[in-house]
Amino acid sequence: MSKQPALPAPVASDSTPDAGVALVGGHPVLDFANTVAWRLDPARIVDRIQGAAAWTTWALAAGLVTADQAAALLSAATTDAAPTTAATEELLNLRATLWPILDALVDDQEPPAEAWEMLRRALVLARQDAALPPAFPLRWQPATDHPAGLCHALALLTEDLLSGDTLDRVRRCAGPGCGWFFLDRSRSGTRRWCSSQDCGNRDRARRHYSRTRQHG
């Protein structure tokens, strides 16, 4: 059994998106986009991941790197901070690129040209950096053992998501201001909330309140 990594504190079941980095997206790219909470509410928006070490911890929790890779990345960051700082910038750029693309997807719009071009460039870089093991099915294998690798891995996963057969299952939470994305794997395809405990609960409370007001 491999050594257990130091994971972030578990998110309580009654948490709000403010309470931690919950992995509710059902796909690493959507969880990546969801690392900002209350994305659509300028008064509450908060970036949950601050700094390279936090990104490494997140990547570990999201299953994108192994504990050994995470440890190597953290140690590389202390030896030579420059590549790690550049890679963190690259991650933030990719995330900011993904938001308008995913918003366009769920709103049934054309992808915005500028963001799409940024995504194209990210994909070119990611493929240049990735290995292509001689095996079927053909699959790029991102190198996640250096700082830029995480961004490249996420770019390649974005290609999977946006070209795969779950594309029409990508949703944005109906909670006002929430802005989180998720893959709707429900049989009916009618999931509305990032989490029934979070936005789903708030909606129930809101409706209960308005009913009470009407009848009170």
Ligand SMILES: [Zn+2]
């Ligand atoms: Zn939500």
